[in-house]
Amino acid sequence: MKNVKLTIAYDGTNYSGWQRQNNARTIQYEIEKALKKILKKDIAIHGSGRTDAGVHALGQAASFIEDFTLPTHKIPVVINNVLPKDIVINSAEEMDMDFHARYCAKGKKYIYKIYNDSIRNPIYRNYSWFINEDINLKKIIEASKYFIGQHDFKSFMAAGSNIKDTIRTIYSINIYRKDKFIIIEYEGNGFLYKMVRIITATLIDINFNKISIKDLEDIIKSKDRSKAGPTAPAQGLYLAEVYY
Amino acid sequence: MKNVKLTIAYDGTNYSGWQRQNNARTIQYEIEKALKKILKKDIAIHGSGRTDAGVHALGQAASFIEDFTLPTHKIPVVINNVLPKDIVINSAEEMDMDFHARYCAKGKKYIYKIYNDSIRNPIYRNYSWFINEDINLKKIIEASKYFIGQHDFKSFMAAGSNIKDTIRTIYSINIYRKDKFIIIEYEGNGFLYKMVRIITATLIDINFNKISIKDLEDIIKSKDRSKAGPTAPAQGLYLAEVYY
Structure with a gap:
């Protein structure tokens, strides 16, 4: 298993905020959908916190734990081809297993x-x-x-x-x-x-x-x-x- | 009759460029539609030149000749309430009758x-x-x-x-x-x-x-x-x- 930290930038204009929800387009949903496409796994990511509809991010962080073969550092270049153009993964790093994007934020x-x-x-x-x-x-x-x-x-x-x-x-x-x-x-x-x-x-x-x-x-x-x-x-x- | 010069800013992202055309959303079309709403006349405006789809403007100029009662300097505040948010009229001035936004551009x-x-x-x-x-x-x-x-x-x-x-x-x-x-x-x-x-x-x-x-x-x-x-x-x- 790998514990992966993603650093994310997005234009929040066309989204109902970060948090996954029914019947609304959100950043979290788009990233999870793209991760499923490239890693062939159902993945739930944990953001450092929510952002509201229309709010942007230059350096949001999120983490997830999963077992996959793609080298972690290659995630950005692969996923950015799949994500909508207004969401960009800037980096993907492997962290210690106790890292959590929300609970560890200082x-x-x-x-x-x-x-x-x-x-x-x-x-x-x-x-x-x-x-x-x-x-x-x-x-x-x-x-x-x-x-x-x-x-x-x-x-x-x-x-x-x-x-x-x-x-x-x-x-x-x-x-x-x-x-x-x-x-x-x-x-x-x-x-x-x-x-x-x-x-x-x-x-x-x-x-x-x-x-x-x-x-x-x-x-x-x-x-x-x-x-x-x-x-x-x-x-x-x-x-x-x-x-x- | 008044000869009016408009100074215009727009975000070209969602438009098929400046020039009016059939079956496409253009800046010129939106401005003419808004002028019709506020002045109750069919007005054809002349831009200083075209801009292509996706190109922006901070200071496009256009002119039109028409007879209307609204004080010319009030056009921006009235029309900006009617125009889509990605098009803004910054100023409206009365010019000599021989002014033309395209032919007079230096x-x-x-x-x-x-x-x-x-x-x-x-x-x-x-x-x-x-x-x-x-x-x-x-x-x-x-x-x-x-x-x-x-x-x-x-x-x-x-x-x-x-x-x-x-x-x-x-x-x-x-x-x-x-x-x-x-x-x-x-x-x-x-x-x-x-x-x-x-x-x-x-x-x-x-x-x-x-x-x-x-x-x-x-x-x-x-x-x-x-x-x-x-x-x-x-x-x-x-x-x-x-x-x-």
């Missing part, structure tokens, strides 16, 4: 992209959140500091998760302009359901004075989802890397 | 994007040409200089055009790396059918020693399409601007 990096210009660019419509008003970078950078460190992020978790322990640590939030984009990079030991998108929308609410920076500590302490900002659109979010 | 700028990395990025699959081998920028920059100036570019025109005068002037070709992209910017007084894509593929053939730089002058002089390189993929090409 942290993750997410990137959120805002396209900030006076006019909409159709090329980026599925790959960023379009905001055509001025964004005060200094202000949202100042606000972002309140999220860094270990906090109970319950106010920033969407309904629909059955997670009980809502304490997470954000190591860094890095915000910068690049051409007409505002890039927000989040690194942490884990993120709750839709947490990155809710923090992002909260930062934007702060920019537009819908939420005040001085209320942020209270919003975090309240553990009340209704106190935080809305949820930023899925298409601006990228799962950039999973740390092990 | 020059154009095209951008060609190559995604040059060891691994494919699914996010950019419809927006660049993926090349996973080393590209020697200095070499293709040197080669690009042979195209600058006034030449008969017949060797670089695809079949299917009925243009007789194949002399064009390229003002500049600007080549640089940006992140994992190689960007090639072309400015000229006009470009023949598929000329930018054929020159681009010729530069890449030179990179891979399929064509020698010292043969370039002869290839241009030959006026023989078969002597030049192939045609670079449509999805890397952007009509960036039309000069008047």
Whole structure:
């Protein structure tokens, strides 16, 4: 038996997210179908976590245990010919048998992209959140500091998760302009359901004075989802890397 | 009557190019349909030129003459609510009555994007040409200089055009790396059918020693399409601007 770790990039535009489900096209389903084609086995893969419909990945990770003859390092070149063009396996490595893409993940990096210009660019419509008003970078950078460190992020978790322990640590939030984009990079030991998108929308609410920076500590302490900002659109979010 | 100039951006991925045609979805058709909805008139627009299936535009231009009551500057905000999300009208201006988007065009700028990395990025699959081998920028920059100036570019025109005068002037070709992209910017007084894509593929053939730089002058002089390189993929090409 081999325990294989896959590193995966995908354009989430045309999928109902990562997780296999009935009657919907998902990334996990497409990869399992392609693995069956090339390895002739029914294989269930375990992702590092789900991504929602429309969310992209530059470095999602998944693992599976199976017995097969194809040399593991040849999986990418073989499977990428079978997969839809919007899903790419970047690497396949053999791991120790106790490796598990979800349970062994030590942290993750997410990137959120805002396209900030006076006019909409159709090329980026599925790959960023379009905001055509001025964004005060200094202000949202100042606000972002309140999220860094270990906090109970319950106010920033969407309904629909059955997670009980809502304490997470954000190591860094890095915000910068690049051409007409505002890039927000989040690194942490884990993120709750839709947490990155809710923090992002909260930062934007702060920019537009819908939420005040001085209320942020209270919003975090309240553990009340209704106190935080809305949820930023899925298409601006990228799962950039999973740390092990 | 008003003579209106539209500036247009589009993602060409899901279209059979600019030009209206039977039984195919085109950019021109979608814009004319949307104009009919908002102005209640049958309107034929004239583009600065065609773009092929899969080719994008950041600044295509088109014009039409019509009598209508909506203030011209309000066209973008009204029509963008009616147009598909992958077509955006950026501006609408009233011009002198002798303006015509095609006949008055003095020059154009095209951008060609190559995604040059060891691994494919699914996010950019419809927006660049993926090349996973080393590209020697200095070499293709040197080669690009042979195209600058006034030449008969017949060797670089695809079949299917009925243009007789194949002399064009390229003002500049600007080549640089940006992140994992190689960007090639072309400015000229006009470009023949598929000329930018054929020159681009010729530069890449030179990179891979399929064509020698010292043969370039002869290839241009030959006026023989078969002597030049192939045609670079449509999805890397952007009509960036039309000069008047």
